Amino acid sequence: MPMAAKRLFVSALVAVVGLTGCSIVPLEEERPARRGSGNDTVTAALTDVERFWTAQFGSVAGGDKFTKVQGGYFPYSQADPPPACGGQQASYEPNAFYCPPDDFIAWDAQQLIPQLEDDYGPLLVGVVMAHEYGHAIQTRLGDTEQPTVVLEQQADCYAGAWLAEVLAGKSTAFKDVTPAQLDDAVAGVLTLRDQPGTPAQAEGAHGNAFDRVRALQDGVEEGVTTCAGYNARNLPVTEVPFTSREDAATGGNLPYDQAVSALADDAQEYWQRAYPSLAGAQWADLAVQPFRAGNPPGCPQPDASAEGRAFYCRDGDFVAFDSSELGPALHQRIGDYAIGMLMGDLFARAAQDRRGESTRSEQGQLTVDCLAGSWTNDILRRERGASLTLSPGDLDEAVTALLAFGRATEGGGPTAFDRIAAYREGVLKGLRACVS
Numbered sequence: 001m002p003m004a005a006k007r008l009f010v011s012a013l014v015a016v017v018g019l020t021g022c023s024i025v026p027l028e029e030e031r032p033a034r035r036g037s038g039n040d041t042v043t044a045a046l047t048d049v050e051r052f053w054t055a056q057f058g059s060v061a062g063g064d065k066f067t068k069v070q071g072g073y074f075p076y077s078q079a080d081p082p083p084a085c086g087g088q089q090a091s092y093e094p095n096a097f098y099c100p101p102d103d104f105i106a107w108d109a110q111q112l113i114p115q116l117e118d119d120y121g122p123l124l125v126g127v128v129m130a131h132e133y134g135h136a137i138q139t140r141l142g143d144t145e146q147p148t149v150v151l152e153q154q155a156d157c158y159a160g161a162w163l164a165e166v167l168a169g170k171s172t173a174f175k176d177v178t179p180a181q182l183d184d185a186v187a188g189v190l191t192l193r194d195q196p197g198t199p200a201q202a203e204g205a206h207g208n209a210f211d212r213v214r215a216l217q218d219g220v221e222e223g224v225t226t227c228a229g230y231n232a233r234n235l236p237v238t239e240v241p242f243t244s245r246e247d248a249a250t251g252g253n254l255p256y257d258q259a260v261s262a263l264a265d266d267a268q269e270y271w272q273r274a275y276p277s278l279a280g281a282q283w284a285d286l287a288v289q290p291f292r293a294g295n296p297p298g299c300p301q302p303d304a305s306a307e308g309r310a311f312y313c314r315d316g317d318f319v320a321f322d323s324s325e326l327g328p329a330l331h332q333r334i335g336d337y338a339i340g341m342l343m344g345d346l347f348a349r350a351a352q353d354r355r356g357e358s359t360r361s362e363q364g365q366l367t368v369d370c371l372a373g374s375w376t377n378d379i380l381r382r383e384r385g386a387s388l389t390l391s392p393g394d395l396d397e398a399v400t401a402l403l404a405f406g407r408a409t410e411g412g413g414p415t416a417f418d419r420i421a422a423y424r425e426g427v428l429k430g431l432r433a434c435v436s
Contacts, residue, residue: 038113038125039075044173045126046073046105049133051172052162060228061141069136071104075113082106096128098135100144105132120188123174123181126166127159127189127216134158134227147232153215156189157227160219167220179415183407186417189213190400210395210424211238217421236428238380238395253391256328259336260343264288266388267347270375274431278371279355286350287316288343290323303359305345306405312349312359319346330401337394338401344372345405362414366422369402370434373426380427399423 050068057066076082078092083106085099094115096107107113107128117125134155138144144151166174167182190209214236219227254262268285275283289297293309296302297320302311310321321327321342330338348371349359358364376398382389399420406416414422425433 038117038122039109041117041122041125042075042107042109042113042129043073045122045129046133048126048166048171048173049130049162052130052165053133053137056161056224057137057140060137060224067140069103069105069133071099071102074104074106075109076106077108077110096132098132098139100135100139103136103139105129105136107132116188121181121184123166123177123185124188126174127163127185128192130159130162131155133162141228143228146230149237150230150232150235153211153235154227154230156212156215157219157230158224160216160221161224161227162219163216164220164223179417180407183403183416186213186216186420187403187407189216190396190403208238208393208396210399210427211236213399213420214424214428217417217424221421238427253331253336256331256336256339259331259339260290260323260327262388263336263340263343266379267343267375270378271347271351274374274378275351275354278351278431278435281355283351284317284354286347287318288346289318289320290327291320293322293325296320296322303349303353305349306342310342310346312346312353314353317350317354319350321346330404334400334404335393335397337390337397338404340376340394341372341398341401341405344375344398345369345402347375348372365406365414366418367434369406369419369422370426371431373423373428374431374434376423376427377430395427 053066058064074082076092081092082090082097083099083102083104084090085097085104086101092108094108094110094112096105096112098105113125113128116128132155134157135151137158138151138154143154146154163185165171166177169175189212192209192212215227215230253259271286272283275281291297296311297313297316297318299311299313299320300315302308302313302320304311306321306326309326310319312319327339327342330342345368348368351371352359352364352368357367359368376390376395379388379390402419402423403416406414406419
């Protein structure tokens, strides 16, 4: 049987979020007119990725020389489909893929690439091409006998290693990338994920958005040698299948009012247990005050989140959030654990402030995000049957909400890319990861 093409999994390209500040809209809403096929961006990106691997390949291949993709590059459309891969002719799909037996890369120039570039910018197109080239690197290294989820996240990691050079100003194709452009690319990566509930062991599994962003960040932070070391034993995979038909039918989502109540109570209980080890003092119950949009409770200097629609108030020692617009929008358009991210952020702000540490500096904000992740870590480690556990897709909902809260602008502060990394540290390692 011929080897299957390595495909970039695109999750329906609908009902995922494009975010500006905290404005959350589904992709199927009206967009500006297409700028074109995106082929110029793809060509420039592939040339730059080849430059990158010419320099880096020897470090993961025992000094061997890099050879470029030999079978060519093929933009395709419904009228002009991609070449056969291993003798098998594929039907048209809005996708991008690497074909191992024939050593070529192909991409949909009719829908996928123009849509990604229009919605998230050219840098995401570069990341997609760097991911596909990552599969070509796996073939050159003879490193293809691993579960699909490992191969896909290793390709994400390789794409991140290339992205690190872009951010360092070494790219020939992408210059002067701004924090906002980086966060746009991360928003796009969140759309390229498995459907919630897809087990990591499933054939063709690529991983949830939380894991795929983690792999991308591994590449940015640690480079190609870390990526090359990925295997089924050391790859932290967080996706799990639904455990019941009822859970699958609801997507694991609690109704809005129940989600707010249950998550606020759980965050309170977590900090009662965790705060003494963080600050050496007991946790005083934190009041949660919902308010209607435009009518927040008085607070002289609110420590704001979500563009001011949620905040911690030191003077009154309470947290508050817009429960008439912000909360329902997060729940409806992202999911119930977007409310979990909101509560996690607010309670973490209170914990950081109560122990006398800043939340307003860049490092203070990253610590808040890590502390919010530490609560998620506590939920993640619970046994089945606990009163509150994570469902498939919850971690994706959390990072999508965090992207909404922390999307970079021309102002200062950490990017959402950095904030997601800090949150991930807390999720994977717990409270100890948040205290230097």
